Amino acid sequence: MKSISLYEERASFVHDVDPITKLWYILFAILIPIILPSFTISFLFVGISLVLLLAAQVIRKTIPVFGFVFLILITVVIIQGMFKPENETVLFQIGPLTMYKEGLLYALTITLRVINIIGAFMILILTTKPSDLVESLVRKGMSPRIGYVISSVFQIIPEMMSSMGTIMDAQRARGMETEGNLLVRIKAFLPLLGPVVLGSLINTKERAMALEVRGFNSQVPKTYLYEEKKYRYSRALQIAMLLLTVTALAWRIFL
Amino acid sequence: MIKVSNLSFSYGKGTPLLSGINLEFDQRSTAIIGQNGAGKTTFVKLLKGLLKADEGEVTIQDRDIKTETAAELAKTIGLVFQNPNDQIFKRSVLDEVMFGPLNIKLDKARAREYAFQALKMVELDDKLESNPHDLSLSEKKLLCIASIVAMDPDIIILDEPTIAQDHSGKEKIRQIIKTLKDRNKLVMTIIHDMDFVAENFERTIVFNEGRVLLDGDTRQVFSQKEMLEKANVEPPGITQLAEKLGFKDTILTVEEFINMK
Numbered sequence: 001m002k003s004i005s006l007y008e009e010r011a012s013f014v015h016d017v018d019p020i021t022k023l024w025y026i027l028f029a030i031l032i033p034i035i036l037p038s039f040t041i042s043f044l045f046v047g048i049s050l051v052l053l054l055a056a057q058v059i060r061k062t063i064p065v066f067g068f069v070f071l072i073l074i075t076v077v078i079i080q081g082m083f084k085p086e087n088e089t090v091l092f093q094i095g096p097l098t099m100y101k102e103g104l105l106y107a108l109t110i111t112l113r114v115i116n117i118i119g120a121f122m123i124l125i126l127t128t129k130p131s132d133l134v135e136s137l138v139r140k141g142m143s144p145r146i147g148y149v150i151s152s153v154f155q156i157i158p159e160m161m162s163s164m165g166t167i168m169d170a171q172r173a174r175g176m177e178t179e180g181n182l183l184v185r186i187k188a189f190l191p192l193l194g195p196v197v198l199g200s201l202i203n204t205k206e207r208a209m210a211l212e213v214r215g216f217n218s219q220v221p222k223t224y225l226y227e228e229k230k231y232r233y234s235r236a237l238q239i240a241m242l243l244l245t246v247t248a249l250a251w252r253i254f255l
Numbered sequence: 256m257i258k259v260s261n262l263s264f265s266y267g268k269g270t271p272l273l274s275g276i277n278l279e280f281d282q283r284s285t286a287i288i289g290q291n292g293a294g295k296t297t298f299v300k301l302l303k304g305l306l307k308a309d310e311g312e313v314t315i316q317d318r319d320i321k322t323e324t325a326a327e328l329a330k331t332i333g334l335v336f337q338n339p340n341d342q343i344f345k346r347s348v349l350d351e352v353m354f355g356p357l358n359i360k361l362d363k364a365r366a367r368e369y370a371f372q373a374l375k376m377v378e379l380d381d382k383l384e385s386n387p388h389d390l391s392l393s394e395k396k397l398l399c400i401a402s403i404v405a406m407d408p409d410i411i412i413l414d415e416p417t418i419a420q421d422h423s424g425k426e427k428i429r430q431i432i433k434t435l436k437d438r439n440k441l442v443m444t445i446i447h448d449m450d451f452v453a454e455n456f457e458r459t460i461v462f463n464e465g466r467v468l469l470d471g472d473t474r475q476v477f478s479q480k481e482m483l484e485k486a487n488v489e490p491p492g493i494t495q496l497a498e499k500l501g502f503k504d505t506i507l508t509v510e511e512f513i514n515m516k
Binding site for chain 2: 163166167169170171172173174175176177178179191194195198199202
């Protein structure tokens with residue numbers, strides 16, 4: 001079954017870092033450029049994220065994501081560059097279109113922030129198994145029920161996709177045309193919904209019963225399926241990130 | 256009826272799941288056996304046009320199926336899937352069975368007539384207005400067989416027909432296969448129930464790691480103990496008992512066993 005997780009198995013120190021530290025990094029990478037809003041800081045964090053993605057050997061996997069994000073950011077650059085109310089200084093003109101310095105700088109700020117956030121999240125998503133992330137959060141106090149809901153999404157969606165494929169095959173086997181123009185495809189899609197939804201409901205009911213008979217709601221402390229992922233320098237990294245955030249705050253307030 | 260030449264198939268760019276398959280199917284009822292992952296289901300999906308071969312060719316009744324969609328092939332070849340829950344679309348048993356005939360453009364009266372006959376064959380004609388989802392798993396399986404039979408294709412493939420069937424269910428399926436054979440249909444099955452194969456199928460093909468390991472009359476195939484072991488297939492219980500008792504001939508059924516004594 002095809003997984004919906006973007007996790008990429010590689011041997012790198014970024015993969016070895018525990019999920020909680022990676023969550024800390026996301027928060028850190030988002031907060032610092034907000035606290036210290038300079039281009040240098042933003043570029044620095046984009047650089048750190050890219051270096052980490054390179055070290056994790058997953059940079060290729062980020063190309064489609066960044067490609068999609070750039071597509072949206074281009075519209076931000078065009079709109080802000082031309083129409084921001086504070087625009088005063090003309091930078092260049094292309095025919096009747098005028099680009100302004102203020103708008104472009106603002107668009108650059110937004111672009112850097114978005115790339116920074118996406119980069120930080122990609123480090124977590126591409127180098128962490130969803131099950132490891134959920135289990136780490138449960139160990140930190142998140143309800144096992146919520147943990148199960150999150151991890152079950154990673155199982156249920158591929159199951160539904162696979163069952164949609166089988167149901168579509170069954171329809172084709174019984175003479176229903178599913179290949180062809182848009183209308184034919186829409187016509188074939190509608191009868192799919194019944195068995196897919198019904199099948200999912202039946203599966204959910206059976207899954208709930210299976211969980212129940214295996215003591216999911218038992219009140220005794222739970223043990224974990226996987227060994228806790230520990231990284232030697234996790235504590236040091238977390239403390240360093242906390243100290244840097246406090247320093248950045250102090251810098252912003254007092255200097 | 257079906258000719259398969261040099262057929263190869265792989266999912267994606269990986270190792271071929273099927274390679275170099277050359278087979279010809281005549282009117283004889285045929286069982287395809289082999290361990291899980293041997294390529295049986297993929298092979299029948301290729302015959303049905305649900306998958307397209309990487310290499311090779313499949314001709315059904317002298318038509319190359321490459322240019323036809325699975326839906327177009329539905330008039331000629333029917334496939335009953337393993338899990339009935341994946342192939343039930345309608346809210347009444349009769350509508351469910353009429354779904355296929357209407358798709359292949361039979362008029363409503365004929366579709367109804369064919370559906371009724373098929374339901375009679377599987378003994379569900381007293382449940383025409385029932386919701387298919389209220390049927391037992393065994394009945395759902397029979398309903399799915401009726402849904403294909405009602406389309407009157409010349410070739411019918413049953414994927415694991417005996418799953419979830421008790422003795423009487425198996426008897427019904429045995430009767431259905433016999434009736435279809437009497438109507439000159441080519442009945443094929445993918446199955447793990449070797450007793451059922453021995454009792455009901457004239458020809459057996461053993462798949463192993465994407466290739467045809469054995470092909471021949473069922474008796475001849477079940478006599479090849481070492482080859483079957485290679486494919487992780489056990490001969491029927493009665494065949495093994497007879498062999499252990501020192502019978503020279505390959506025994507396929509209890510009746511044969513008794514008569515040999």
